[in-house]
Amino acid sequence: MNNGMKIGILTAGGDCPGINAAIRGVGKTAIVKYGMHLVGISDGFTGLIHKEYTELTERDLSGILTVGGTILGTSREKPFKEARKKKNEIRKPDLIREHYEQMGLDCLVCIGGNGTLKTANLLSQEGLNVIGIPKTIDNDVWGTDMTFGFDSAVNIAAEAIDRLHSTANSHKRIMIIEVMGHHAGWIALYAGIAGGGDVILIPEIPYKEEKIAEYLMHRVEQNKPYSIVVVAEGIKNPGKERSVAQYISNRIYEMTNLETRETVLGYIQRGGSPSPMDRVLATRYGTAAADLIADHDFGKMVSLKNNKIIAVPLKEIAGKLRLVDPEDPMVLHSINMGNCFGS
Ligand code: F6P
Numbered sequence: 001m002n003n004g005m006k007i008g009i010l011t012a013g014g015d016c017p018g019i020n021a022a023i024r025g026v027g028k029t030a031i032v033k034y035g036m037h038l039v040g041i042s043d044g045f046t047g048l049i050h051k052e053y054t055e056l057t058e059r060d061l062s063g064i065l066t067v068g069g070t071i072l073g074t075s076r077e078k079p080f081k082e083a084r085k086k087k088n089e090i091r092k093p094d095l096i097r098e099h100y101e102q103m104g105l106d107c108l109v110c111i112g113g114n115g116t117l118k119t120a121n122l123l124s125q126e127g128l129n130v131i132g133i134p135k136t137i138d139n140d141v142w143g144t145d146m147t148f149g150f151d152s153a154v155n156i157a158a159e160a161i162d163r164l165h166s167t168a169n170s171h172k173r174i175m176i177i178e179v180m181g182h183h184a185g186w187i188a189l190y191a192g193i194a195g196g197g198d199v200i201l202i203p204e205i206p207y208k209e210e211k212i213a214e215y216l217m218h219r220v221e222q223n224k225p226y227s228i229v230v231v232a233e234g235i236k237n238p239g240k241e242r243s244v245a246q247y248i249s250n251r252i253y254e255m256t257n258l259e260t261r262e263t264v265l266g267y268i269q270r271g272g273s274p275s276p277m278d279r280v281l282a283t284r285y286g287t288a289a290a291d292l293i294a295d296h297d298f299g300k301m302v303s304l305k306n307n308k309i310i311a312v313p314l315k316e317i318a319g320k321l322r323l324v325d326p327e328d329p330m331v332l333h334s335i336n337m338g339n340c341f342g343s
């Protein structure tokens with residue numbers, strides 16, 4: 001089939017494992033199944049503002065499935081959030097529309113997290129044909145059961161926690177590990193459970209320092225002299241310490257006199273090759289996005305619901321965050337098993 005459509009594709013916001021798998025899923029389906037043309041836009045919305053792009057052939061999509069990061073580059077450019085404009089300066093969304101038309105695009109695929117999908121929705125309201133694909137290690141995109149990138153990040157964080165167990169045990173220390181998640185505690189929750197963390201602190205459940213201290217002392221009394229404390233980076237940090245791991249570590253030591261050490265996992269969680277589950281999810285999202293384009297079903301985000309890929313309107317999900325419900329069965333089961341959430 002050769003339907004002649006020309007698709008622009010961009011990746012915006014923080015990178016994560018699986019983006020290239022999604023680009024490949026969109027591109028191969030668009031080219032092989034529908035005979036469409038694909039244009040890769042550089043560095044997120046910045047590339048559309050400056051008209052920086054390259055034509056992508058099917059050949060260009062070979063060998064990228066397992067590669068981390070994004071072959072297109074990314075940026076945190078938010079075209080609708082403009083600093084003060086100079087006189088006679090064109091609005092960035094207007095520039096984007098102008099370039100979209102000049103490039104002869106029939107559709108724009110935006111691969112990104114909450115910020116990107118919000119912009120995607122606004123561009124769609126400005127009349128562009130837009131499709132969103134949800135990605136982020138934080139797993140906090142509203143309207144989908146899972147974003148790709150999350151599984152890889154949980155694998156990395158769980159492995160790090162596994163490694164902390166043996167050294168914590170040898171030295172009888174309290175190990176505090178900080179994982180990503182600014183607003184949502186999904187990585188801390190999943191990696192904490194997968195790695196057998198004792199204390200799990202997430203932004204959605206306010207913690208009390210005394211509860212954590214009491215819990216750790218109780219473990220010592222039970223002849224469990226070491227513990228693992230998993231904290232999401234977004235939990236409250238009322239101290240002067242640069243990381244919440246450092247803050248929690250200092251407070252635990254002050255309150256219990258137990259020896260503590262902290263690890264901040266950082267960008268290791270976002271780098272490297274995607275897990276097989278993320279490769280599959282990103283590929284499913286990508287192929288579904290190409291099918292939506294062929295159907296001219298725009299203004300949608302591909303989403304995973306009960307293990308089926310569906311499409312949800314961008315306007316329904318834009319601006320919302322999917323947070324951990326403090327009553328989530330995973331939280332409750334974890335508490336029932338004796339874990340502490342500091343509440
Ligand atoms: O991708 C999501 C995320 O990893 C957050 O958890 C983190 O706070 C943020 O990105 C940091 O990203 P950057 O330093 O690239 O802005």
